[in-house]
Amino acid sequence: xxxxxxxxxxxxxxxxxxxxxxxxxxxIGLTEFDKKKWGSxxxxxxxxxxDEVIFxxxxxxxxxxxxxxxxxxxxxxxxxxxxxxxxxxxFSNVMHPSAVVSPNVVLADGVQxxxxxxxxxxxxxxxxxxxxxxxxxxxxxxIGRHVHIAPGVTISGGATIGDxxxxxxxxxxxxxxxxxxxxxxxxxxxxxxxxxxNCKAYGVPAREV
Numbered sequence: 001x002x003x004x005x006x007x008x009x010x011x012x013x014x015x016x017x018x019x020x021x022x023x024x025x026x027x028i029g030l031t032e033f034d035k036k037k038w039g040s041x042x043x044x045x046x047x048x049x050x051d052e053v054i055f056x057x058x059x060x061x062x063x064x065x066x067x068x069x070x071x072x073x074x075x076x077x078x079x080x081x082x083x084x085x086x087x088x089x090x091f092s093n094v095m096h097p098s099a100v101v102s103p104n105v106v107l108a109d110g111v112q113x114x115x116x117x118x119x120x121x122x123x124x125x126x127x128x129x130x131x132x133x134x135x136x137x138x139x140x141x142x143i144g145r146h147v148h149i150a151p152g153v154t155i156s157g158g159a160t161i162g163d164x165x166x167x168x169x170x171x172x173x174x175x176x177x178x179x180x181x182x183x184x185x186x187x188x189x190x191x192x193x194x195x196x197x198n199c200k201a202y203g204v205p206a207r208e209v
Contacts, residue, residue, distance in 0.1 A: 004092055005054055006030040006067040007080055009037055009047050013067030015114060015133075017043055019096040020065065028057075030067065051080075054089070063092035066110055066128060070148040074164050078146040081110060081128040091128065099131075108145070126163065144181065162197065171206075 004025055006013050009032040020027050021043070029048035032038065037047045054064065064084055068077040081091060091110030095101065099113040102121040107113075111125045116134040119125070123137050126145035131137060133151040141155050144163035149155065152170040159173050162181030169187040173179065178194045185191060186202035195201050200209040 001025060001092070002061065002063045002090075003028050004063050004065050005048070005057070006065045007051060007054075007084075008032065008067030008069075009042055010067065010069060012069030012130075014042060016065055016067055016094055016112060017045060019094050019112075019114065022097050023095065025092075028062065029053075054084070059088050059090070063090050064110075065092055065094055066112075070130060070166060074146045074148060074166060077148075078128065078164060081146070085109075120157075138175075150187070 004020060004027050006016055009030040013030055017027060027045050029046040030042055031051045031053060032047050033050060038049050040047050066077060066081050068080050070077050093107050093111045095113045096115045098115045100118045101113060102119060104121040105119050106124045108127040110128040112130045114133045117131045118136045119131060120137060120139045122140035125143045128145060129143055129147040131149045135149045135153045137155050138157040140158050142160045144161055146164045147161055148166045150167055150169040153167050155173045156175035158176045160178045162179060164181055165179055165183040167185045171185050171189045173191045177191055180195055180197035182198045183195055184200040185206060189202055189206040190204045192205045201207060202209055
């Protein structure tokens with residue numbers, strides 16, 4: 001596998017760095033917009049400069065990892081991914097060694113599976129999506145592009161999650177439910193019925209806001 005540059009040097013990037021190093025990947029460094037951090041070390045790995053340093057490497061020499069986190073909006077993370085993909089750079093998938101992942105799972109580009117997550121058989125995960133710490137994805141779930149499944153989320157079998165959706169920490173999605181695109185599901189919510197596109201839903205059971 002090719003060496004990696006992580007875009008970003010914040011908290012999410014540090015988690016990804018740990019996962020990559022634990023997996024034996026070579027990490028050249030990280031990028032960061034804050035010039036004060038340039039030249040510093042993150043867990044022994046250098047902050048190389050701004051994102052423009054990526055262009056000093058050939059597209060066939062490196063792979064990228066999107067270290068931009070996603071709290072409530074996936075827009076910035078999505079824009080970074082699409083900008084570099086349009087320049088023909090390849091985004092690497094990241095899988096922490098403690099993740100439990102069925103061999104019958106399909107991962108698109110730039111998917112991130114973080115410590116302790118479980119992904120069962122028949123699952124599809126789209127480009128640039130995060131399955132965060134200890135999230136559980138049961139059988140035959142379909143997850144779109146640029147989705148963030150936050151820590152401790154449980155998604156039951158046969159559910160579908162649309163593009164650019166954020167499922168908040170500790171939320172539960174019951175079996176067969178469809179959640180649309182550009183949706184925000186609040187932390188701790190229990191989703192028992194379909195949620196349409198472009199809305200927010202909170203509570204137990206989750207209700208559209």
